[in-house]
Each structure stands twice: as C-alpha cells, then as structure tokens.
Amino acid sequence: MERFKDKVVFLTGAATGIGEATAKRMAAEGASLYIVDVAQTELESTAQACRKLGADVASQTCDVSNETEVARSVEEMLDRFGKVNVVGNVAGIQLWHHTCDHPTSDFERTLAVNLTGTFLVCRELIPHLLQTGGSIVNVSSTTALAGIPYSVAYAASKAGVLALTKSLAVEYAKQGLQVNCVNPGGIKTAMTKMPPVDDIDMDLLLRQNPLTPFVEPESVASLIAFLASDEGRHINGEHVRIDGAALA
Numbered sequence: 001m002e003r004f005k006d007k008v009v010f011l012t013g014a015a016t017g018i019g020e021a022t023a024k025r026m027a028a029e030g031a032s033l034y035i036v037d038v039a040q041t042e043l044e045s046t047a048q049a050c051r052k053l054g055a056d057v058a059s060q061t062c063d064v065s066n067e068t069e070v071a072r073s074v075e076e077m078l079d080r081f082g083k084v085n086v087v088g089n090v091a092g093i094q095l096w097h098h099t100c101d102h103p104t105s106d107f108e109r110t111l112a113v114n115l116t117g118t119f120l121v122c123r124e125l126i127p128h129l130l131q132t133g134g135s136i137v138n139v140s141s142t143t144a145l146a147g148i149p150y151s152v153a154y155a156a157s158k159a160g161v162l163a164l165t166k167s168l169a170v171e172y173a174k175q176g177l178q179v180n181c182v183n184p185g186g187i188k189t190a191m192t193k194m195p196p197v198d199d200i201d202m203d204l205l206l207r208q209n210p211l212t213p214f215v216e217p218e219s220v221a222s223l224i225a226f227l228a229s230d231e232g233r234h235i236n237g238e239h240v241r242i243d244g245a246a247l248a
C-alpha cells in the first residue's frame with residue numbers, strides 16, 4: 001500500500017512507542033516525514049529507520065508545549081517540504097500521584113504537554129492543512145472516557161484532547177479539514193510500566209486493562225494511518241477506542 005505517496009506528515013512524539021511506530025508505518029507507505037520529539041537520540045533512530053524504508057525525513061528536537069519551538073518547527077517543515085497533508089499529535093507524558101499529594105507543577109506540566117502542545121501544533125498547522133484538504137489525528141486515551149486512579153492530570157488532559165478534536169472538526173469540516181482522535185488503552189510502551197506510586201489499589205488500577213493481552217504500538221499506528229489516509233476520509237470528529245474491549 002502507498003496511501004501516503006506524495007503526502008507530507010508532521011508527527012510529534014516520534015522518538016518511541018506509538019509515535020515511532022506511526023512514523024515507520026507512514027514511511028513504509030510512501031510518506032515524507034517531519035518528525036519532532038524531545039528525545040533527540042531516539043528521534044534520530046526513528047528518522048534513520050524511516051529513511052531505510054525509503055522515506056524523505058527531517059527531524060527536529062521540539063518541546064510541543066513551547067510555542068516558539070513549535071512555530072520554528074512548522075516554519076522549518078514548510079521550508080523543507082512546502083506543504084503539509086497530515087498531522088499526528090502523539091507526544092505525551094503521564095505522571096503518577098495520589099491526588100492529595102499531586103504537585104501543581106506536575107498537573108500543569110501534564111496539561112502543557114498533552115493538551116496545550118496538541119493545541120499549539122493544530123493552531124500553527126491548520127492554515128496549511130486547509131490548503132491541502134488535510135487530516136489531523138490526535139492521540140487521546142481511554143482515560144478520557146472512564147476514570148483512572150493516581151493520574152488525574154493525565155486523564156483531564158486526554159479528555160481535553162478529545163473535546164479539542166471534536167471542536168476543531170466542527171469548526172473546519174466545511175473547509176475540508178478532517179480531525180479525529182484515537183483512544184488507546186493497554187499498548188506495550190514505556191508509558192504502560194507499573195506506576196511509581198506507593199499504596200496502589202491494583203483493582204482500581206486494572207479497571208481499564210484490556211480483556212486481551214497488551215498489544216504492540218503498531219496496532220495504534222495502523223489505526224492512525226487509516227484515519228489519516230483517504231480510506232478514512234469521511235470519518236470526521238470521531239474518537240476511536242483501541243483497547244481490547246476494556247471499556248466495551
């Protein structure tokens with residue numbers, strides 16, 4: 001399949017996990033890629049892997065919560081590729097605390113990366129996506145749809161991503177923009193290691209676990225690619241759970 005032939009993809013969080021898998025998936029399907037992340041070494045590994053798959057790739061260290069860095073990356077991407085067809089907002093962090101001990105700084109940092117970062121990337125790129133009739137896929141979470149303990153900032157940020165997704169879809173659908181999000185749960189990445197919190201109630205923590213074993217990040221990459229491709233074109237303003245029936 002060459003669903004991304006002649007398409008330019010701007011992808012955040014591409015160093016590891018779901019973002020890395022998404023970059024490789026789109027590279028294998030003909031995309032040119034501009035990938036960003038804060039983890040420089042791993043980001044370069046992803047870029048090299050994508051080049052081996054035949055893709056034209058540029059990578060840039062960028063903290064998505066930093067307005068200036070996002071604007072600089074967008075400008076650099078446009079200088080290099082001249083257009084953008086697909087945006088994938090995958091970058092994210094999850095910090096664990098019992099809520100009564102939750103530092104305000106960690107709450108704000110989580111919102112800054114997961115929600116403000118998604119907003120900033122969308123805001124900077126939408127004018128250019130409107131020129132190509134492009135597509136945005138944001139990464140939300142099952143935690144946007146059902147409660148999770150010890151991670152209120154993360155859950156709130158991901159619910160924000162879901163609401164932002166639907167609002168953007170409504171605001172820009174008539175102008176040809178497509179905006180969806182995916183709601184993963186139980187994906188084998190660095191993020192799904194055991195939380196570093198004392199006195200964990202495992203019953204509460206496991207409420208959102210899939211009914212089937214955890215799966216590799218490629219499964220989410222495949223869903224993101226489908227939504228961003230012409231095959232998924234009429235799906236707009238949707239959120240799609242990919243969680244092994246955890247919330248079914």
Ligand SMILES: NC(=O)c1ccc[n+]([C@@H]2O[C@H](COP(=O)([O-])OP(=O)(O)OC[C@H]3O[C@@H](n4cnc5c(N)ncnc54)[C@H](O)[C@@H]3O)[C@@H](O)[C@H]2O)c1
Nearest residue numbers: 013015016017018038063064091092141184186187189191
């Ligand atoms: N793994 C799961 O089960 C799961 C479930 C629901 C949602 N998600 C979401 O999927 C996305 C990818 O997570 P993952 O599971 O692949 O974990 P991951 O930790 O491997 O990937 C997150 C990536 O985001 C990058 N990142 C962190 N802060 C950043 C910043 N300020 N600017 C730019 N990049 C930054 C990290 O360096 C990393 O490469 C995240 O948004 C996460 O919330 C994952």
